[in-house]
Amino acid sequence: MIKNTGRKLLRNKSAMFGLMIILILLLMGLFAGRIASHDPTLVDITNKLAPSSKEYPLGTDQMGRCILCRLIYGIEISMFTAIKVTFIILLVGVPLGMIAGYCGGIADNLVMRLADIASTFPSTLLALAVVGIFGPSLDHLVLVFIFLWWAPFARMVRSSVIKLKETEFVMAAEAAGCSRRDIIMKHIFPNTLSPVIVYATLRIAAVITHIAGFSFIGLGSQPPAPDWGVMLNDGRQYIDTHPGMLFWPGLAIVIVVFAFNLFGEGLNDALIPAEEEMAVVKETGDSNE
Amino acid sequence: MKKRFTSVLSALLCAAVALGLCACGSGGGLEESASALGEEAVSSGQAVAADGEKEIVVAIYKDGAMEELDAATYNGPHFLFKMIYEGFVEDNGDGTLEPVLATQWDISEDGKTYTYHLREGVKFSDGTDFNAGAVAFNLKRWMNNDRFSSLTSYAVDNIEIIDDYTIAVTYTDAAYAILLEQTYPRPNRFLSPSSIENDGSTTGVFSTPVGTGPWMLESYVKDEEFTLVPNPYYWGEKPQVDRIRFKVITDAQARLLALKSGEVDIIGGDLMGKIPMESLNELRNSGEFDTYVTGTMCSHFISFNEDNEIFQDKNVRQALNYAVNKKSIAEDLYDGNGLEAHGMYQDSVPYVTSENSYAYPYDTARAIELLETSGWMDSDGDGIREKGGQKLSFTFVYSVDEFPEWKSLAEYLQAAYSEIGVQIQLSCLDKNGYADATTSKNFDICLRRTASDSWVPHSSLKELFYPYADRDYALVWTDENLQSMINDALLCLNEDERQEKYDAVFSCICEEAYSVPVYYPTTSFAVNGNKVDGFEVGVNNYAPVAWEKLNVK
Numbered sequence: 001m002i003k004n005t006g007r008k009l010l011r012n013k014s015a016m017f018g019l020m021i022i023l024i025l026l027l028m029g030l031f032a033g034r035i036a037s038h039d040p041t042l043v044d045i046t047n048k049l050a051p052s053s054k055e056y057p058l059g060t061d062q063m064g065r066c067i068l069c070r071l072i073y074g075i076e077i078s079m080f081t082a083i084k085v086t087f088i089i090l091l092v093g094v095p096l097g098m099i100a101g102y103c104g105g106i107a108d109n110l111v112m113r114l115a116d117i118a119s120t121f122p123s124t125l126l127a128l129a130v131v132g133i134f135g136p137s138l139d140h141l142v143l144v145f146i147f148l149w150w151a152p153f154a155r156m157v158r159s160s161v162i163k164l165k166e167t168e169f170v171m172a173a174e175a176a177g178c179s180r181r182d183i184i185m186k187h188i189f190p191n192t193l194s195p196v197i198v199y200a201t202l203r204i205a206a207v208i209t210h211i212a213g214f215s216f217i218g219l220g221s222q223p224p225a226p227d228w229g230v231m232l233n234d235g236r237q238y239i240d241t242h243p244g245m246l247f248w249p250g251l252a253i254v255i256v257v258f259a260f261n262l263f264g265e266g267l268n269d270a271l272i273p274a275e276e277e278m279a280v281v282k283e284t285g286d287s288n289e
Numbered sequence: 290m291k292k293r294f295t296s297v298l299s300a301l302l303c304a305a306v307a308l309g310l311c312a313c314g315s316g317g318g319l320e321e322s323a324s325a326l327g328e329e330a331v332s333s334g335q336a337v338a339a340d341g342e343k344e345i346v347v348a349i350y351k352d353g354a355m356e357e358l359d360a361a362t363y364n365g366p367h368f369l370f371k372m373i374y375e376g377f378v379e380d381n382g383d384g385t386l387e388p389v390l391a392t393q394w395d396i397s398e399d400g401k402t403y404t405y406h407l408r409e410g411v412k413f414s415d416g417t418d419f420n421a422g423a424v425a426f427n428l429k430r431w432m433n434n435d436r437f438s439s440l441t442s443y444a445v446d447n448i449e450i451i452d453d454y455t456i457a458v459t460y461t462d463a464a465y466a467i468l469l470e471q472t473y474p475r476p477n478r479f480l481s482p483s484s485i486e487n488d489g490s491t492t493g494v495f496s497t498p499v500g501t502g503p504w505m506l507e508s509y510v511k512d513e514e515f516t517l518v519p520n521p522y523y524w525g526e527k528p529q530v531d532r533i534r535f536k537v538i539t540d541a542q543a544r545l546l547a548l549k550s551g552e553v554d555i556i557g558g559d560l561m562g563k564i565p566m567e568s569l570n571e572l573r574n575s576g577e578f579d580t581y582v583t584g585t586m587c588s589h590f591i592s593f594n595e596d597n598e599i600f601q602d603k604n605v606r607q608a609l610n611y612a613v614n615k616k617s618i619a620e621d622l623y624d625g626n627g628l629e630a631h632g633m634y635q636d637s638v639p640y641v642t643s644e645n646s647y648a649y650p651y652d653t654a655r656a657i658e659l660l661e662t663s664g665w666m667d668s669d670g671d672g673i674r675e676k677g678g679q680k681l682s683f684t685f686v687y688s689v690d691e692f693p694e695w696k697s698l699a700e701y702l703q704a705a706y707s708e709i710g711v712q713i714q715l716s717c718l719d720k721n722g723y724a725d726a727t728t729s730k731n732f733d734i735c736l737r738r739t740a741s742d743s744w745v746p747h748s749s750l751k752e753l754f755y756p757y758a759d760r761d762y763a764l765v766w767t768d769e770n771l772q773s774m775i776n777d778a779l780l781c782l783n784e785d786e787r788q789e790k791y792d793a794v795f796s797c798i799c800e801e802a803y804s805v806p807v808y809y810p811t812t813s814f815a816v817n818g819n820k821v822d823g824f825e826v827g828v829n830n831y832a833p834v835a836w837e838k839l840n841v842k
Contacts (some may be wrong), residue, residue: 043704045621062567063700135716223700223715237542237567237693 008270015266021259029075036069040226049242058248061234063224067245070226071252077138077227079256082207085142086200093150094196097157102165102184112158115151123148123210131219138221141214145207153196160192194271201264205257212253228253342531343841345821347834348544348553349535350562350690351720355509359495360478361431367474367560367831372517373414374478374500377405377471380743382828384639386468390419390479390501400463400782401446407454412522413481414505421456423482428458429491431476435759439751441779442470442477464779465787466747473744474831503528503837512537529823529840541565541693545815548578554821557814558833559585559691559741564813566623566694572815579818581826582811586638587741588630589692591702591805592765594730599681604659606802609734610649611656612709613702618808622701623694626813630806633798638745640778640791647799648806656709667710674710682712683733688723695736698807728764736807737765742829750775750794754803766803 009015028035037055044064052059058067100111127144134140164170165188173183214220215229223230228249235245349366357364360374377391391405411419425448437443441464449457460467471477480500487493498506503523509515514536519528536553538544545568547553557564564572573580591609593600600606619629628635632646665674665681674681685703689696696717703713713734718726727735740749751757753765755772763772774797778790798804812833816824822842825835 041704041707043701045617045701048621062697063704218717224703237565239542241567241571 005270009266012266012269014262015270018259018262018264018266021255022263025075025079025256025259028072029079032072032076036066036072038066038069040065040070040073041224043224049238052244059242059244061231061245062238065224065226067231067248070231071228071248073226074228074231074249074252077221077225078208078211078253079204081138081142081211082204085145085207086204088146089150089203090153090196090200092146093153094157094192096150097154098161098184098189098192100154101158101161102188108158111154115154118148118151121148127210127214127219131214136219136222138211138215138225138227141211141220145210149203153199156195156199157192160195161188164188164191198264198268198271201260201267205260205264208256208260209253343529344532344534345530345555345839345841346534346536346553348538348547348556348562350537350539350541350544352512352537353509353515353535355498355506355515356511357495358498360427360480360498360500361476362495363436363475368558368827368833369498370474370478371502371832372504372836373498373502373506374480375502376473376478378468380469380472380829380832382742382832386472390424391471394468400465401461402457402459403467404451404455404457407456408524409454411501411524413483413499413501414520414522415481415483415499416522417481417483419479419501420453421450422453423479424456425450426482426491427479430485435757437476438757439748439755440470440473440477441747441751442467462780463782464747465782466779469743470748473748504533507532526837528837533836533839538562539690541689542568545572548815548817551817554817555814555824555834557581557812559587559810559812559830561833563691563693564815566626566697569626569813570624579816579821579824581814581816581824582626583813583826584628584637585741585810585812585830586635586745587738587830588633588635588809589695589698589736589738589807590630590633591734591807592727592737593804594733594735595762595766596730597683597733599679602663603802604663605665606805607649608656608659608709609706609711610802610805611652611659612705612711613805613807614651614705615648615807616651618698618701622697623808626811628809628811630808632795633804633806634739634746634749634795635809640746640788641795642792645792645795645799649802653709660709660711665710672707672710673712680712681710682714684716685713686716686718686723686726686732686735688718688720688736690720690723692736692738692810694810699736702807728760730762737804738810742831746791746795747775747779751779766801768797768801768803771797771801771803 042065044060047060047064048062050056050060050064056066056068058071061067061070096111096115100108123144126148127141130140130144131137170183170187173187178187211220212227212229212232215225215227216233218233221227221230223234231249232246232253235242235249238245351366353369354365358369358373359365360370375389377389377394378386379389381387388408390408390411392408393406395404396402397404405424407419407421407424413419413423417423428445428448431437432443432445434443441462442460444461445458446461447457447459449459451457478500480495480498484495484497484499485491485493486496501520501522501524503520503525504517505520507516507518514534516532516534518532536547538547538553541563542565544553544556544562545564548556556562569580569582572578573582593606593609595601615630619625619627629648631643631648632641634641634646636643636646660674660681664676666676667674669675685699687695687699699715699717703715706713716726716732723735726732727737737753739745740752744752754763754768754775756762756767771794774790774794778787778794781787781790812826812830814824814826814834818824820842822840823838825838827833827835
């Protein structure tokens, strides 16, 4: 099955394109210190708003900082943070969904009611409230996303587990006397992964736009962090005179989100048979809020 | 395929949202741009209203607070007080005083009793008479209230109504600045006693602004806009236009866009809503609008929280002074749209001289030396100095609502201080949060401005270095020795002796490094010259525009 999926994915050109972009950006982010020739926070006011040159390929911003270097260092803040956040969300959501689905009863009820609570909060409002109380910071935002966004994963895993519990191979394993742990880890868990992976990939894109959006309005990363949202905010005074200050970080966000979406869709086509596709969407509800 | 299409679409939408966000400001910007779009069609038709009324639209950065525009308070935008209310005298901008509601005045030998001869035949905009009774009513509303103790004229011993148009006021202290203080936008102005509910009682509740000034309030929608029209009873030269419409646009960039779209005719002014420095040169060069730039008497400075132990060390305060390149701020950061800061007050401020008020030169080596003398070392190599396990790290509070250029200033200072191993955490607050934090000492360092024009230096010094209202600490630094020096200067009626006393005051502020002066701002305006005629910059920050001379082409 894995072979089959891999082949399907490889044949999907747009998914591969997305994956390629993601990998390139990941490498750039990892080796930011080597690629970028300037300190992204080094202010040189005598060199502000410089046009593009050999030393500053995309020019400099209003504080004389290299825009390209800031974009490269921004990968760490935007992409890496989003990947980390999504990973933590998975760590919370998947086990909870598994417990709810497999154990049923009170545990199921408890987890699902918690999930209900988490899904009723609009993420923007809660983020505004948290930032209002604890002060603007990327860490506070990240906590809000984790607090709210585990719920769809838990739901998704739970429904898969409930379905899988009734399948013949699980019942056979039970009849053969496998331990609960083995049944969950070897038979159920691998089979719940496909929709989770697809959804998580798409979620990364959502986290990136949210971080950039909140940083743009001054509630996420704080200056001088080279966050793409912060860069957009810096650039807005220069929309007429130096549109590049807005264009490049904007483009960076679009490319990353685009890449994750392409890849996510490709994974979706490869991993999930057509008849199940609808079910995933139904279980997760509105995928972007 | 369908899903792929949606993903492409969502990416495009992201881009659109990002661009859309760029167009409007942070915070309240979203609503503003929405309302701006909605009203554009209406306002362009209003340039000259259907019945030939001449209207000028002006952008303002905050609400007019008309329900609190009480002459005897400190609420609401300063410049509106000067439009709606008048005082005894007015500041001409060149240090001389112009008689307004007092045509002449006599000062007693001891300098305590002022006899004001009032202008006759003046009416408030509600038609009631202005007379000695109204003056006494107004004075009683705020005098001897600690809230106003930064004024020397707040302490009054006696008020005597001699006749309908003569009133004698005996002040507790014979301060030299009593008459100067009569030019302030507040609280030394007179409102109609009938605009206080429970007519006749000085403790009544303020209802609506009614003064003797050239303008009166016509309509007011909170946080959106308000209109002023000429006061039909005004005794002096009548305004030329029929209406000035003020539109509240919080975000500086949105104000600029509003000017470009024709939604407003005038933007700028320190207390009305500054033009972003970044856009000023572009505006000037484009030639599309008439631009006006003039100096001010205000200065912007960093203030320390004296409760933070670290700042009790003079070496640290001086080091933070040495680390700032004031010249580069004015020339590079602001493209020359500002002056290099020297002392805490500009040289044009009375009694300030280049000897008594000076800048610490830009010298990072000296700054580092001072910090190291005080034991602040970077022992763990993270670039931040520490002493006894405590890091040299400060929260830096500022706001970009009144001064949009504080954003780049704050980031510049953050970078400058990181060079000497001081970590700065920026905290940009909205105007209310900023006001709360800076008056309740909820910061390590913050950006502040001095007052300007006739408030400097005397009232500004009292405001910044004296505890007043319900606070037992001064806003900038509580130094009892300095306070008594300021007081001596205020109560000195001899001009030469006063200069000496002020020398001591300013030298003390510089020597002790109670602040870090960072730059002296200019004020600027951009005017739609195709529509507005007769625009003149006003005499000072509190009278930013010569409103009466405005006309429509």
